Amino acid sequence: MKTNLxxxxxxxxxxxxxxSSFPLLLRHPKAGQTAHTLPARESALATEVSAIHSLANAxxxxxxxxxxxxxxxxxxxxxxxxxxxxxxxxGDLYLAGSTNSxxxxxxxxxxxxxxxxxxxxxxEVDPTGQHLIFSTYVPGFPGAVSAMxxxxxxNIYLAGPSKFVYFGGAPLPIPSGSTPFRSTxxxxxxxxxxxxxxxxxxxxxxGSGTDSVAGIALDSSNNLYITGSTNSNxxxxxxxxxxxxxxxGNSDFVTVLNSNLSAAVYSTYLGANSAARSGGAHxxxxxxxxxxxxxxxxxxxFPTTGGATQASCSGTCVFVAKLNPAGSxxxxxxxxxxxxxxxxxxxxxxxxxxxxxxxxxxxxxQSHHDL
Numbered sequence: 001m002k003t004n005l006x007x008x009x010x011x012x013x014x015x016x017x018x019x020s021s022f023p024l025l026l027r028h029p030k031a032g033q034t035a036h037t038l039p040a041r042e043s044a045l046a047t048e049v050s051a052i053h054s055l056a057n058a059x060x061x062x063x064x065x066x067x068x069x070x071x072x073x074x075x076x077x078x079x080x081x082x083x084x085x086x087x088x089x090x091g092d093l094y095l096a097g098s099t100n101s102x103x104x105x106x107x108x109x110x111x112x113x114x115x116x117x118x119x120x121x122x123x124e125v126d127p128t129g130q131h132l133i134f135s136t137y138v139p140g141f142p143g144a145v146s147a148m149x150x151x152x153x154x155n156i157y158l159a160g161p162s163k164f165v166y167f168g169g170a171p172l173p174i175p176s177g178s179t180p181f182r183s184t185x186x187x188x189x190x191x192x193x194x195x196x197x198x199x200x201x202x203x204x205x206x207g208s209g210t211d212s213v214a215g216i217a218l219d220s221s222n223n224l225y226i227t228g229s230t231n232s233n234x235x236x237x238x239x240x241x242x243x244x245x246x247x248x249g250n251s252d253f254v255t256v257l258n259s260n261l262s263a264a265v266y267s268t269y270l271g272a273n274s275a276a277r278s279g280g281a282h283x284x285x286x287x288x289x290x291x292x293x294x295x296x297x298x299x300x301x302f303p304t305t306g307g308a309t310q311a312s313c314s315g316t317c318v319f320v321a322k323l324n325p326a327g328s329x330x331x332x333x334x335x336x337x338x339x340x341x342x343x344x345x346x347x348x349x350x351x352x353x354x355x356x357x358x359x360x361x362x363x364x365x366q367s368h369h370d371l
Contacts, residue, residue, distance in 0.1 A: 068129030074101030091127030142169030154194030207232025
């Protein structure tokens with residue numbers, strides 16, 4: 001199968017720290033209270049906004065415009081970061097990451113109001129940036145939240161390292177009466193209700209080695225697609241495309257769980273014999289037909305398909321792979337350039353694929369090649 005690569009561009013980007021590790025002064029008001037407003041001035045934020053205006057005044061096109069900016073976090077701000085963001089159809093902004101602050105701003109009634117050895121957090125801000133809808137530590141996540149998505153009903157799915165990666169971490173809160181897909185593992189997965197006040201489902205994932213999650217996505221049935229990297233020779237598989245870890249001792253994986261996180265639709269190793277992984281899988285997306293798209297980094301040996309834009313790799317290359325809905329075959333797979341690391345992948349309603357990557361220098365990739 002061939003798909004046309006329509007364009008590729010290299011971009012010089014200005015990183016704007018609109019969300020930083022200072023106390024968030026925007027909070028959803030409780031009964032009888034007035035919502036806090038943005039501070040009139042913060043030096044770090046003022047510097048970033050000034051940089052935007054300077055670029056505009058110098059003749060640069062600044063697009064999109066800055067709609068709002070704020071701060072999020074608590075004391076001990078040196079150890080706080082946002083790892084993943086999500087915007088829902090109403091324009092609400094979800095943020096997740098890690099904090100080492102015992103005074104991170106939390107809202108009333110959430111699943112984890114006190115840190116208690118949990119350094120992951122998730123928060124939701126309204127479209128105006130004027131109210132913190134909810135904010136909570138993430139139970140069972142001693143480290144950072146690595147991946148997040150939200151379904152059409154507003155339920156929140158989170159994934160990251162579990163207590164098995166961190167000595168002394170708290171266990172996942174498995175809801176009473178539920179059956180998790182796995183009862184142990186280095187990856188933790190949670191499903192929260194829209195207000196982050198109830199844990200709807202939870203499970204572990206992984207084998208006895210060092211496994212990590214990089215991205216998650218949902219299909220139209222709210223099945224959860226998970227990708228990452230593993231060196232476990234006992235990673236749980238089901239109806240796998242690739243059943244074994246492979247000769248390199250490292251592999252990517254794609255696992256699809258049902259909405260209750262209790263059973264796998266399929267689970268497979270991916271690119272098991274690829275060398276020089278440099279991080280492995282980075283992101284996953286799903287189209288309307290339930291095909292899964294994975295982007296990451298790999299060396300020689302990744303299973304490219306006929307008609308690939310780039311069939312071989314020298315050093316470390318980006319890969320893009322499409323799996324059929326059953327996870328039983330690779331519809332197509334290709335490398336994209338060398339000395340590069342895969343970033344994010346997205347797919348639109350016409351199955352056009354959008355990918356990003358980072359690299360050390362301009363590669364040989366040109367536009368108008370067949371993918």
